[in-house]
Amino acid sequence: MLTAITKNGKKLCLGYDYKKESLLSLRSKEDFFCPICGESVLLKLGDHRIFHFAHKRGGTCREFYDHESIYHLDGKRQLYQWLIKQNIPAVLEYFDKEIQQRPDILFKFNGKKYALEYQCSPIPEEIFSKRTKTYLENDYIPLWIIASRHLQLKQRDIDTLSNFHYLFLRSSLPGTFFIPSYCPEKQHFHLVESITPFSIKNAFTQHSFYSPDRLEISSLLTPKPQKRIYMPKWKTEMDRIIQNMIRYSDQHKKKFLLEIYNNCLNPFLLPPEIGLPVPHSILIQTPPVIWQTYVYLDLLSHKKPSDFITMQEMKEHLNRRVKRHEVVSRHLPQVSHLNPLLAVIEYLLYLTKLGILSKVGETCFQVKEKIWIPHSNRERDESMVRFNQKHGSLCKIINEN
Incomplete structure (x- = not known):
């Protein structure tokens, strides 16, 4: 996880670009606690992995932070920084106690509240649907972004899309559908657009790639349609x-x-x-x-x-x-x-x-x-x-x- 609470109740968010020296100094004199369960957590500052907090062995708080990969941690950190650079109010790993859900990023845009979920591993459709329904019932707009490594182009303009892929399908304008994805390794957004299925799994598609500095949140939420079949x-x-x-x-x-x-x-x-x-x-x-x-x-x-x-x-x-x-x-x-x-x-x-x-x-x-x-x-x-x-x-x- 990328957020923790200090002894005096202040929140430390590793979504910002802290220098290692500053965090080493802070770690030497501070204790850190999980914002959900209150258990003590460790600040990991390795040379080859993204800085993050981790529960100690034997901890009970596994529902929200179980086996987060470095790919996932780095992806949501980059997405958080992408929003902050656009001056969009955002909170990393916000836990809503009323609905008992924690989106990777909570942000507000044009007067609406969004719950951004960056999904790097397959989850059952029932869990995906339940989370989405709960967000909608509590005035959140869910924005699920799939990890790009789950998308593989079959041919130049044909994709094989599973039921899992279709869970991420969004509609921008009437009759236009797309799947948003992000790759923290290549640091780019990958949009699968103009999706027109011709069988259960295969569909004609168009692909667009954007670096974060060339894509604003408004363009991610409502990309321009490209119908070319x-x-x-x-x-x-x-x-x-x-x-x-x-x-x-x-x-x-x-x-x-x-x-x-x-x-x-x-x-x-x-x-x-x-x-x-x-x-x-x-x-x-x-x-x-x-x-x-x-x-x-x-x-x-x-x-x-x-x-x-x-x-x-x-x-x-x-x-x-x-x-x-x-x-x-x-x-x-x-x-x-x-x-x-x-x-x-x-x-x-x-x-x-x-x-x-x-x-x-x-x-x-x-x-x-x-x-x-x-x-x-x-x-x-x-x-x-x-x-x-x-x-x-x-x-x-x-x-x-």
């Missing part, structure tokens, strides 16, 4: 998902395939209007090509031109699929207020831009033309050509919404 590459991934679904089919995939076969659909001949990238699809763990096929079957396949699709129908369709576990919501504690129905609405809005639907008022869509279902590879290629013509060209960058 090339439709040809997206469609390639959609095709790969279908191929893998046929090759490695589990119980849920078999159920999906059986349903589309029963509705006279061929998984290899799905129209290009099914499986499109929409911002809030991140709220749904089920791949877009699957949940959008369900939207087609439930809301579009039986409709004729001039028929309406109501908000009530959308809700009933989604709730039924979720209840059957055919559509699975993603666990996102920091954006839990967002409803996966937003993804369905965005998909229908996308279809309005393709001329399939038209929007009527705030809660209704009207069918303008039916989605044409290919019955051969030639017809599928023709439908793709028409689809691409509506977007300009195959290489056009999608910047929807």
Whole structure:
């Protein structure tokens, strides 16, 4: 830990750049105590490790300071200094007795109270969610920052993100999502942005790197969106998902395939209007090509031109699929207020831009033309050509919404 209390009740914070000589002198004449449990602690001043306090062997205060790594200590110290240099009121290792939680850093910005947690080791989702919920219920805005060493780029613009990674997902502007991380060794922020999942674990992403002196807190909380998905590459991934679904089919995939076969659909001949990238699809763990096929079957396949699709129908369709576990919501504690129905609405809005639907008022869509279902590879290629013509060209960058 980086904070302790002296005999006379003063707080000593090692988040500041103390000289070793000054701390050696202070250690020779002072005793230090844990601010939480009151036990005596040792001031460690090694030559190769960050200065820190440590409980003596046999101490009982392990809940808040158990096995903190040097990587973690150095990271939260650098983050604390980053805030202080911006003249942002911040407290390192503040313990809130009422909620029995201790964020790594408490700070205030624009009249709001933030609890910054720098997480370097995996923790159970239940603990993450409980801490986040407690912060929100007590007027804190949680700001979880993951250690950069947990992020590994799979390809230039594709990441493999686990459920643990998604716990750190934040929303800056409507429909924009990002994961903040920090590396104390390289001393830079690493933002994973423009996250658009195409499968349970894989997503198109963009990466930005900033040194602390080039990134202000406002830019970390609300980074500028960068939506850059090339439709040809997206469609390639959609095709790969279908191929893998046929090759490695589990119980849920078999159920999906059986349903589309029963509705006279061929998984290899799905129209290009099914499986499109929409911002809030991140709220749904089920791949877009699957949940959008369900939207087609439930809301579009039986409709004729001039028929309406109501908000009530959308809700009933989604709730039924979720209840059957055919559509699975993603666990996102920091954006839990967002409803996966937003993804369905965005998909229908996308279809309005393709001329399939038209929007009527705030809660209704009207069918303008039916989605044409290919019955051969030639017809599928023709439908793709028409689809691409509506977007300009195959290489056009999608910047929807």
